[in-house]
Amino acid sequence: MKKGIFWRVALIVGTVILSAIFFLPNTPIFQVMPKWWKDALPNKGIVLGLDLQGGLHLVFEVEGDKAVEIQMDRIASHLSGVFERKKIKANVKKDGIVLSVSPANSDGRKIVEETYPQLSLLEANDSLKYKLSQSEVKRIRDTATDQVVEIIRNRIDQFGVAEPVIHRQGEHEIVVQLPGVKDPKRAVEMIGKTAQLEFKIVDDESLFAAELPPSVLPSEESQLLEKFASKIPQGDEILFERILNRETGVVTKRPMLLKKEVLLSGDLLTEARVTIDQRFNEPYVSITFNSTGSKIFEDITGQNVKKRLAIILDGNIYSAPVIQEKIAGGNAQITGSFGMEQAKDLAIVLRAGALPAPVKTLQNVTVGPSLGRDSIEAGQKAGIIGTLLVIAFMVFYYRVSGVIANLALLLNIILLIGAMASLNATLTMPGIAGIILAIGMAVDSNVLMFERMREELRSGKTPRAAVEGGYRKAFWTIFDSHVTTLITAAVLFQFGTGPIKGFAVTLSLGVAINLFTALIGTKTVFDIMHMKGEVKELSI
Numbered sequence: 001m002k003k004g005i006f007w008r009v010a011l012i013v014g015t016v017i018l019s020a021i022f023f024l025p026n027t028p029i030f031q032v033m034p035k036w037w038k039d040a041l042p043n044k045g046i047v048l049g050l051d052l053q054g055g056l057h058l059v060f061e062v063e064g065d066k067a068v069e070i071q072m073d074r075i076a077s078h079l080s081g082v083f084e085r086k087k088i089k090a091n092v093k094k095d096g097i098v099l100s101v102s103p104a105n106s107d108g109r110k111i112v113e114e115t116y117p118q119l120s121l122l123e124a125n126d127s128l129k130y131k132l133s134q135s136e137v138k139r140i141r142d143t144a145t146d147q148v149v150e151i152i153r154n155r156i157d158q159f160g161v162a163e164p165v166i167h168r169q170g171e172h173e174i175v176v177q178l179p180g181v182k183d184p185k186r187a188v189e190m191i192g193k194t195a196q197l198e199f200k201i202v203d204d205e206s207l208f209a210a211e212l213p214p215s216v217l218p219s220e221e222s223q224l225l226e227k228f229a230s231k232i233p234q235g236d237e238i239l240f241e242r243i244l245n246r247e248t249g250v251v252t253k254r255p256m257l258l259k260k261e262v263l264l265s266g267d268l269l270t271e272a273r274v275t276i277d278q279r280f281n282e283p284y285v286s287i288t289f290n291s292t293g294s295k296i297f298e299d300i301t302g303q304n305v306k307k308r309l310a311i312i313l314d315g316n317i318y319s320a321p322v323i324q325e326k327i328a329g330g331n332a333q334i335t336g337s338f339g340m341e342q343a344k345d346l347a348i349v350l351r352a353g354a355l356p357a358p359v360k361t362l363q364n365v366t367v368g369p370s371l372g373r374d375s376i377e378a379g380q381k382a383g384i385i386g387t388l389l390v391i392a393f394m395v396f397y398y399r400v401s402g403v404i405a406n407l408a409l410l411l412n413i414i415l416l417i418g419a420m421a422s423l424n425a426t427l428t429m430p431g432i433a434g435i436i437l438a439i440g441m442a443v444d445s446n447v448l449m450f451e452r453m454r455e456e457l458r459s460g461k462t463p464r465a466a467v468e469g470g471y472r473k474a475f476w477t478i479f480d481s482h483v484t485t486l487i488t489a490a491v492l493f494q495f496g497t498g499p500i501k502g503f504a505v506t507l508s509l510g511v512a513i514n515l516f517t518a519l520i521g522t523k524t525v526f527d528i529m530h531m532k533g534e535v536k537e538l539s540i
Contacts, residue, residue, distance in 0.1 A: 019418020049428035064141030067357035102127035197266025268293030294330025302326035400539035430503035438510020
């Protein structure tokens with residue numbers, strides 16, 4: 001065998017073996033294989049999409065008005081700090097989305113309008129009242145929705161769902177599809193958790209703190225807040241810590257009086273991971289701040305020694321340890337009454353970042369696999385019937401050359417399935433359509449070459465010269481058609497969502513593999529036929 005042909009045969013055999021290995025996780029054989037072999041495989045084969053295996057279909061609405069209120073809170077807090085640093089006496093309050101600065105004076109007005117030019121002055125009587133401009137409100141809402149999409153995507157990626165579908169729908173809605181999710185409740189809770197992490201000082205020095213009961217039932221929270229609403233000192237608030245009695249399983253809430261001022265927030269986090277407490281063998285979340293957060297955390301702990309620092313997530317106190325000394329290095333722990341899965345989910349949402357605004361679940365549908373089974377069966381039937389008809393036509397019309405083309409078609413299918421398995425790609429109904437279209441293009445390439453060969457034979461050339469001429473003359477036609485198809489598939493993948501991307505992936509893989517099987521696979525077979533001597537007649 002000539003050296004060039006040998007390497008082509010070796011390449012074809014090698015790719016077939018690799019394809020079979022990558023596809024093993026999708027076969028019954030994989031279940032009886034030894035553990036070391038299962039661990040050695042780098043992926044889990046082809047994953048079925050939501051339309052084929054079922055899963056979770058969610059629609060969320062981003063509460064844009066809340067995002068605007070959160071932004072106004074930050075502006076009010078920042079302006080208070082600016083006035084304090086400049087030693088200007090001013091009271092900054094926020095009522096909904098209206099900001100009030102009193103007393104009204106030129107110094108205060110200059111600082112506000114220079115620092116936040118996006119604020120529009122509503123009135124200037126006893127106090128200055130400002131509101132965000134309409135363009136700024138729209139920008140905050142749009143930005144919040146885009147950020148929620150990215151944060152949800154990061155959370156789901158860390159949650160381990162293969163090929164989720166996440167896209168924006170309308171102005172403030174987000175569609176999330178999670179194929180094969182086994183625990184829908186856990187997934188919804190993790191995705192929808194706002195994860196606003198805050199650090200505040202517990203106000204134990206206030207006389208009012210002694211009036212709070214040591215614990216209340218969860219159903220009594222609102223009653224307690226109503227009872228003490230008029231007694232809460234200015235600048236303070238009441239939040240609750242969840243307490244679980246491990247012996248009885250009863251959950252109670254411990255009310256705490258906190259300073260409203262947020263000393264540190266979770267947007268300065270760089271790491272959040274689950275660690276096991278060696279003393280009690282319980283999980284906790286260890287967090288690390290960036291350089292800015294580390295410096296702030298060190299200042300907070302240094303200035304509040306012997307005070308309690310509450311760690312708050314979404315308005316719930318997780319723990320409130322006493323600061324024994326200044327803490328350098330930017331490391332802290334979040335402990336609480338939660339198990340390993342809860343700790344892992346908490347670490348995920350903290351790493352992915354807090355949502356810029358709360359989200360409301362509009363639709364929560366668990367899709368059963370029954371439709372998927374019908375779709376798979378219909379797709380298989382269509383694919384098998386179509387492939388058999390193509391094979392029969394090629395053999396009938398091109399005889400032995402048609403058999404060679406059918407071998408290339410089989411090679412194309414094997415490599416395509418292997419490539420999808422190696423990429424851990426998700427197979428959807430549009431993906432199945434992409435595979436069938438790729439099969440059609442594979443046959444089309446061989447038809448172009450065979451017709452060129454027939455023209456060469458009619459012109460009086462020998463079979464070997466006809467083969468060489470057919471491949472040479474058809475090459476650029478095949479190459480051009482495949483490149484333009486690849487460009488189309490790339491555009492579909494870039495701008496499409498969900499099923500469209502699945503179609504683009506299978507189509508692009510099929511087109512790329514078809515170039516290999518049509519131009520190298522079939523050519524190798526023809527070259528082997530001509531190795532032992534000159535073929536007198538080409539069956540085409």
